[in-house]
Amino acid sequence: MPERPSSGWNRTTGIHPFTLNIEQDRLVDFKHRLARIRWPEKKTVKDWSQRAPLAQVQALCDHGQNRYDWRTCEARLNAAGQLTTVIDVLRIHFLHIRSPTADALPLLPTHGWPGSITEFMKVLGPLSDPAAHGGNPADAFHLVVPSIPGYGFSERPAEIGWSVEHIATAWTTLMERLGYSRFVAQGGDWGAAVRTALAEQAPPGCAGIHLNLPIVFPSKEDLENLTPKEAVALEAVKPYRETGMGYANQQATKPQTLGYGLTDSPAGQAAWIYEKFHGWTDHQGTPETVFTRDELLDNIMLYWLPANAASSARLDWESSHFFRARKVEIPVGVSMFHKELIWVSRRWAENSYANIIHWNDLDKGGHFVAFEQPELFTQELRQCFRSLRSA
DSSP, X not given: OOEEEXXXXXXXXXXXXXXXXXXXXXXXXXXXXXXXXXXXXOOSSSSSTTOSOHHHHHHHHHHHHHTOOHHHHHHHHHHHOEEEEEETTEEEEEEEEOOSSTTOEEEEEXXXXXXXXXXXXXXXXXXXXXXXXXXOGGGOEEEEEEOOTTXXXXXXXXXXXXXXXXHHHHHHHHHHHTTOSSEEEEESTHHHHHHHHHHHHOOTTEEEEEESSOOOOOOHHHHHTOOHHHHHHHHHXXXXXXXXXXXXXXXXXXXXXXXXXXXXXXXXXXXXXXXXXXXXXXXXXXXXGTSOHHHHHHHHHHHHTTTOHHHHHHHHHHHGGGOSOOOBOSOXXXXXXXXXXXXXXXXXXXXXXXXXXXXXXXSSOBTTHHHHXXXXXXXXXXXXXXXXXXX
């Protein structure tokens, strides 16, 4: 196994301490594969219209082969507080960070694709211990950060049925098992879908959610009465709908076929993810102006090491049905960041979210905002959930 559980199973709660310790021969194999890549020719255009350029993918892979050290990421994850528990026969991997503020509000963030729990590493401290980061201890959160089934070091589903709705119910079970009778939740990308499904289910313990990619569709009446900003937003999303969704169509229809190449080739897996960090990040020309190559590779390794290319893609196959108009009654906060894939207006969102407690349009940040703009992300969550702390 690529990971080693710590001793000490807690038979009362079913929570198992977990320590990552990837076998060295697997890390050697990763670098050997990078040394033997058969590269394609470079693209025939100068822009990104054919997507990831040869030189940039080569530079990322060269860094992975000659300078990247997985053990640094592994040590950070081990220090953060990793645990596992079995829910509906699947072992779920998660981080659990208790705040030094005893009455902190429990917060359940969820990543998406092609992200991972590494997206949240920069905000774990500021969210759980604001006093140590120049903030107010009254804004503290206890953090539970799970890996979606089939992602990271959560177990891969062996049968169909792990849709976003199923994941939402599993996350409620996880919070109950940890003893949190009241909590709030956050998500973007698939995390936003899981959060919206959770809010629709409205378990008694969920006091509210925050989204940075709300599941919103304008009505016919909305489209007939667009504001100037809404009209610009609809025009801006056309390139994404026309040429930016090929990955989703592939993952939603052929996840198993896709998995063979990505699972066998670290260069293929890296390029598949790197392209999205270029297209979905608020950067100055390349993702490396926002992230270090080590940070990019940390995230990529949470797909490569567990061989999760097919299982992570399969969530599109399981849950593409979810993206339609929804109805949510519990409190919802929304932060619309400048470079998010799809911008929506509050007017549209009110069709789906009946109780919006926080809305903010921000002039920077992209799809991976906790990773890109940790301070801004932290501020948004603190502001969003203040009104729910004493409820």
